[in-house]
Amino acid sequence: MSQETVDSVADYIxxxxxxxxxxxxxxxxxxxxxxxYMWTSFLFLILGGTLAMLLRWQIAYPNQPVPVIGGxxxxxxxxxxxxxxxxxxxxxxxxxHGLVMVFFVIIPLIVGAFGNYLIPLHIGARDVAFPVLNALxxxxxxxxxxxxxTSFFVDKGAxxxxxxxxxxxxxxxxxxxxxxxxxxxxxxxFLAGFSSILGGINFLxxxxxxxxxxxxWSRLPxxxxxxxxxxxxxxxxxxxxxxxxxxxxxxxxxxxxxFLPRGLVVGQNAIANTGGGYPLLWQHIFWFYAHPAVYxxxxxxxxxxxxILAAFSRKPVFGYRxxxxxMASIMGLGxxxxxxxxxxxxxxxxxxxxxxxxxxxxALPSGVxxxxxxxxxxxxxxxxxxxxxxxxxxVSMFIVGGLSGIFMAASPVDxxxxxTYYIIAHFHYVVFGATLFSVFAAxxxxxxxxxxxxxxxxxxxxxxxLTFLFFNLAFFPMHFLGEAGHMRRLMTxxxxxxxxxxxxxxxxxTLAAFALGASQLLFMFNFxxxxxxxxxxxxxxxxxxxxxxTIPNPVPHYNFKHLPTVYRxxxxxxxxxxxxxxxxxxxxxxxxxxxGH
Amino acid sequence: MKxxxxxxxxxxxxxxxxxxxxxxxxxxxxxxxxxxxxRGRDIDALYMHILYVVIAIFVITQGLLLYSVIxxxxxxxxxxxxxxGSSGVELVLAAVxxxxxxxxxxxxxxxxxxxxxxxxxxDAVHIQVMGEQFSWNFRYPGADNVFGTPDDVMVAGEAAVPxxxxxxxxxxxxxxxxxxxxxxxxxxxxxxxxxxxRVWSEWDVxxxxxxxxxxxxxxxxxxxxxAPVAVSGYKFASEPNPVKAGWYQASDSARINYLRYHYDxxxxxxxxxxxxxxxxxxxxxxxxxxxxxxxxxxxxxxxFGMRGTLRVLPPDEYEAWLKAQQHDDFLASKWTGxxxxxHPEYNKAL
Numbered sequence: 001m002s003q004e005t006v007d008s009v010a011d012y013i014x015x016x017x018x019x020x021x022x023x024x025x026x027x028x029x030x031x032x033x034x035x036x037y038m039w040t041s042f043l044f045l046i047l048g049g050t051l052a053m054l055l056r057w058q059i060a061y062p063n064q065p066v067p068v069i070g071g072x073x074x075x076x077x078x079x080x081x082x083x084x085x086x087x088x089x090x091x092x093x094x095x096x097h098g099l100v101m102v103f104f105v106i107i108p109l110i111v112g113a114f115g116n117y118l119i120p121l122h123i124g125a126r127d128v129a130f131p132v133l134n135a136l137x138x139x140x141x142x143x144x145x146x147x148x149x150t151s152f153f154v155d156k157g158a159x160x161x162x163x164x165x166x167x168x169x170x171x172x173x174x175x176x177x178x179x180x181x182x183x184x185x186x187x188x189x190f191l192a193g194f195s196s197i198l199g200g201i202n203f204l205x206x207x208x209x210x211x212x213x214x215x216x217w218s219r220l221p222x223x224x225x226x227x228x229x230x231x232x233x234x235x236x237x238x239x240x241x242x243x244x245x246x247x248x249x250x251x252x253x254x255x256x257x258x259f260l261p262r263g264l265v266v267g268q269n270a271i272a273n274t275g276g277g278y279p280l281l282w283q284h285i286f287w288f289y290a291h292p293a294v295y296x297x298x299x300x301x302x303x304x305x306x307x308i309l310a311a312f313s314r315k316p317v318f319g320y321r322x323x324x325x326x327m328a329s330i331m332g333l334g335x336x337x338x339x340x341x342x343x344x345x346x347x348x349x350x351x352x353x354x355x356x357x358x359x360x361x362x363a364l365p366s367g368v369x370x371x372x373x374x375x376x377x378x379x380x381x382x383x384x385x386x387x388x389x390x391x392x393x394x395v396s397m398f399i400v401g402g403l404s405g406i407f408m409a410a411s412p413v414d415x416x417x418x419x420t421y422y423i424i425a426h427f428h429y430v431v432f433g434a435t436l437f438s439v440f441a442a443x444x445x446x447x448x449x450x451x452x453x454x455x456x457x458x459x460x461x462x463x464x465x466l467t468f469l470f471f472n473l474a475f476f477p478m479h480f481l482g483e484a485g486h487m488r489r490l491m492t493x494x495x496x497x498x499x500x501x502x503x504x505x506x507x508x509x510t511l512a513a514f515a516l517g518a519s520q521l522l523f524m525f526n527f528x529x530x531x532x533x534x535x536x537x538x539x540x541x542x543x544x545x546x547x548x549x550t551i552p553n554p555v556p557h558y559n560f561k562h563l564p565t566v567y568r569x570x571x572x573x574x575x576x577x578x579x580x581x582x583x584x585x586x587x588x589x590x591x592x593x594x595x596g597h
Numbered sequence: 598m599k600x601x602x603x604x605x606x607x608x609x610x611x612x613x614x615x616x617x618x619x620x621x622x623x624x625x626x627x628x629x630x631x632x633x634x635x636r637g638r639d640i641d642a643l644y645m646h647i648l649y650v651v652i653a654i655f656v657i658t659q660g661l662l663l664y665s666v667i668x669x670x671x672x673x674x675x676x677x678x679x680x681x682g683s684s685g686v687e688l689v690l691a692a693v694x695x696x697x698x699x700x701x702x703x704x705x706x707x708x709x710x711x712x713x714x715x716x717x718x719x720d721a722v723h724i725q726v727m728g729e730q731f732s733w734n735f736r737y738p739g740a741d742n743v744f745g746t747p748d749d750v751m752v753a754g755e756a757a758v759p760x761x762x763x764x765x766x767x768x769x770x771x772x773x774x775x776x777x778x779x780x781x782x783x784x785x786x787x788x789x790x791x792x793x794x795r796v797w798s799e800w801d802v803x804x805x806x807x808x809x810x811x812x813x814x815x816x817x818x819x820x821x822x823x824a825p826v827a828v829s830g831y832k833f834a835s836e837p838n839p840v841k842a843g844w845y846q847a848s849d850s851a852r853i854n855y856l857r858y859h860y861d862x863x864x865x866x867x868x869x870x871x872x873x874x875x876x877x878x879x880x881x882x883x884x885x886x887x888x889x890x891x892x893x894x895x896x897x898x899x900x901f902g903m904r905g906t907l908r909v910l911p912p913d914e915y916e917a918w919l920k921a922q923q924h925d926d927f928l929a930s931k932w933t934g935x936x937x938x939x940h941p942e943y944n945k946a947l
Contacts, residue, residue: 061847062854087898162895168790169773169897175730176773176897261791263939266772267730279774279789313669319682344776345787346794349713353706360702364695370658371690372682377665379678384670392666399658403651406698410705412712413644416629416783419776419893480627485780487893490901494854497813498630498780498889503855504842505627511845574677582676 013127016557026139028131030116031555033138035450037112040138041105044145046524048100053517054078055093058085060510062492077152088177090491091160092152098163099185102293103192104145106435110300111199111234112141114442115227117450119203121548121555122224124212124564124587129205137199144191151184159185162489164290167259167282171251172274174266183252190245193238200234203227212547214566219586221546221570222323226303229327230296233334237292244285251277258282280346287338295334297431298398299327301438302369305394307570308441309373311544312388313380314582316571319372326365326372333362343411344418352411359409366402370395381574381582386460387542390441393468397433401426404479419489422482428475440464440523447527448541452553453534459526466519473512477505545583546570565589630781631815633800633888633909636712637783643708647701654697717797721763723947724756727936728768728775728788730897733890733905736932737919744944745937750919751928756890757908758800759915760818765797767946771935776894779907787894793943800909805883806833811859813886818911822873827881828914830868831860860884874913885910 017023027033057066063084065071070083078089085093116134120127128134151158158181161170169175170182207220207228220228250256251273260277264270310317317323339347339355347355373395382388404426408414417423440463447455486499493499493506540549547564548555564587572584632638669677725744727734735756739748758764768777770788778785782798802815805826816824835856837849846852862868870881890905910918936943 087901091895091898091900160898166774166895169895172773263935264772264790265935277791279791314671314677316679316681318680319687322682322687344785345774346789346792349709352713353709356705356709357702360698360705363698364691367694368687368691372687374658374661374665375682375686377662377669379680380665380669381671381675381677382666382669384666392662396659396662399655399662403655406651406701407644407647410643410647410701412640412705412708413647415712415785416640416644416780418785419778477627483629484627485630485778485891487778487891489895492854492901494856495902496889496891496904497858500854500856500858502627503852504846507847508843508845574679576679 014131026135028127028135029557030120030128030131030134031450031559033134034113034115034117036138037108037116037141038450040142040145041109041113042524042527044100044104045109046520047149048097048105049517049520051093051097051100053514054085055090055097056510056513058090058093058491059493060507062494077157085491087491088157088160091162091176091489092158092178092181094489095159095162095165096148096152096185099159099189100145100148101431102163102297103189104141104148106297106431106439107192107196107293108141109439110304110435110442111196111203111227111230111296112138114223114304114439114446115199115203115230115300117446118221118223118548119206119227120210121449121551121559122221122546122570123207123210123215124547124560124566125206125210126558126560126563128202129209130202133198133202137195137202140191140195140198144188144195147184147188147191151178151181151188154178154180154184157181164286165248165282166286167248167251167277167279168264168266168271171248171259171282172264172266172271174269174271183249186245186249186252190242190249193241193245196234197238197242200231200238203231204235207231212560212564212566215586216566218321219566219569221303222306222317222320223300223303225324226299226301226306226327229331230299233292233296233299233331237289237296237335240285241289241293244282244289247285248282280342283342283345284338287341288335291338291341292331292334294427294430295330297435299330301394301435302327304438304442304445305373305391306376307546308387308391308445309376309395310571310573311445311542312383312385312391313377314383314573315376315380316569316573317372318375318378319368320569320571322368323372326368329365330362333358333365337362340409340411340414343414356409356411360406363402363406363409366398370399370402385542386455386457386464387441387445389461389464390437390444393464394434394437394441397429397437397471400476401429401434404429416485417482419487420482421478421486421488424488425475425478425482428478433471433475437467440467443527445542446548447530447534448537449548449551449553449555451531451534452537453530454537454541455530455534456526459522463519463522463526466522467516470512470516470519474509474516477509481505481509543581543583545572545585547586550585550587632783633781633802633815634783634798635801636798637781639708639711640783643704646704650697650701717763717765721765721797722759723765723767724758725932725936725943726766726768726777726788727931728770728772728777728892728896729931730772731892731899731903733777733892733903734928734931738947742947744947745932745941749932750922751925751932752922753925753928755887755906755908757910757915757918759912760800760803760821760909762912763797763799765795767943768794768796769936769940769943771931773896774894775892775896775903778891778893779888780891781888785893791940793940793946795946803909803911804886804888806860806886807883808860808881811857814883816883821911824883825870825872825877825879825881826883826885828869828871828885830863830866830870831881831884832863832866834859834861871914874911 014028065083073079074083075081080086156178247258255273257273257277259282260274262275264274337359340359343352566586574582578584725736735752737750738744768788770790775788786796803821807814835858838855838857887906887908892903
């Protein structure tokens, strides 16, 4: 292809839609699809968070009616006749909170929304490689999410076997209360998995094939590198989830017994379709997907943090190559550590030993990343604007979550803390503390480009301070509960003598969690208000050097009027070449001088 | 464990005061419950060892983060230094954690093989455990030491083991996955239907309730034999705790589940006090108590109530306890109808 044809706006892959339906609903534009993902997953975030608030109410005030909502919804959904959470309802809340947050909030938000928006802009492309497939991804995800919440409305409610859905609890008839709720949830996760696989393929092809001239692999922003590695994860691991879900659905609907061993008796009832199955099989397949999924939840966040830390430190990322190598090794090791979820599950202890070694060593690339982030800050000229505060908090919370992981990797210690609040503390430090902080960082950072307006900085500062405080107050004490042996997924712990003294801690955590939830209203208000009424944003408010900031606001449909030629890496801040400015856009030709000239 | 001693000592000097303070608050205990066995102490030692290392890394990294943010914040006239990294620094920063991680791995592997690969001794007591929604069933092999024979002793919810002897639990489930969790023994293992698992532990202490302080205590066999202990005649009771643990606690109605436990004289039951295994006519200092057995794996809507108790008894009292258990046809049918019928291989594991 000659330079002219590539560069011609008229030859753009799909024309700009003019009617409302094709512009905002069935859109092929990656920027619109990104925003669809963003709005939808923020909505699910609110719903998923509300489920968590209800859970925490029950744990702190066992069997007390939930204020207001409980009174209105007596005997409906997860409430009992007094408006308190019912035992089945409690498990539904916990199960759905986990599934919604993992599959319908975090992955769609960091991959669907930010991946979609940023990848083409970062590599200098006009859209993703397969725009129709991209639309299909979103339109699989949205109905899957709706299906997910529909399950609350069917007889006996939504899935209640934990987000891990271990059979036979999720499988054998009568073992747990929900019937169709479980099926619907499995179908929803199946669909969401498909959406994720399609997205992954799309991003891989886009990054490999559509990079602008000069955008070599070693000039890609780390956000895009992280998305690339995440996409590999999605393409290789998510089919396992689809397989697991399909097998479980077969067991439940078609009378197969993949996971049901012989001689299964629930209560007094022998289960009909048992024999030949193996419950541990599910755990292997599930965790073969779900452990890499943990890295799908964190790698893109590492990318956001890396680029944002560099931009606000006015310094190149420390050890760009090491960052990529460590992400790649996290991926490689990520595929051989799933057994650490199964140290006490009946796995052969010799296997446990192998998984322990691989698990301890996945801490190494994570450690390298932490040191590189610290190295990026070191000697910088740090601007503590809202995205930077969020990004620094990401690093801080990631350190806590990473360090608590070492206890679990040491399998003898894991025997004791497995399935306790220690685990809950650990993964909330990673998925809420680290990932959601990076989402706040990314949202405040790219908001000016996405919506052409600035978010209110004061509200962001306040939201950051409250979230940081209440997050730690809510989740750090969970380490103590775990140390005391407090099991997870207990509707109330007060029946155990050894856990009863922890009741005040549970109350404290719940109050902090409520405050944490309430603090998010600030962000919600700031976001929605700024979309419509925020101050108009300059084209490059953060003086950043990656390609998206070279595009005027609002971003035109075709992104780049002329496809850019890239001359340098993504973090050329404070380069002597840039004098007197302190940054060089990636497309500034050599000898061009400072940015803005 | 000896190999941890030097580093532990070094780090303990720095960190122990802070940890002691955290563990010694007036409020509820937030620390590891006191352990009961040699393996439990090993696990705790490894835990503490990792904790010291982790706290050191935490302080260094968070300290550097905070320092960088303060020391390098933008000021008029400051210009960031321009460098892309350093392979040397990178290598050191990878090598140091690698050595620490290798050290933790080696310690963990050694202990793991000790806990999970080296089997129990010949003299061990064997007990079968069958998880069920929502209770724990136990079967003792009886005098012939063979499971699945008429002299088996079966109990539900409440088990007993002798102090000072290895006890092997052969665990499985009849319905869904449960997890057999003995917090004080640091034992936890999922019970999988269709698969027989095996865990073992040894108790060197006997749990009793101190009537003066109304708190649980752990006595060695010698201490137990020297004290007057009530084995019947007392009942366990609880009531809402009158003392608030913190300002954040709500009114009494909401605190109803924060309990204070105590043993009271039960006027309907005959008082039996033993000292050194012999009945004595004196005021008891202790009442025989138990450890709790928990389910640690989500097993259905009443999972939170799947609690059992485990008495640890002197050898002669253990034998007496076994003899006193009555045969229950319904209980026996669970074992013969499910376990012996579908999984006869389970009974050969002994």
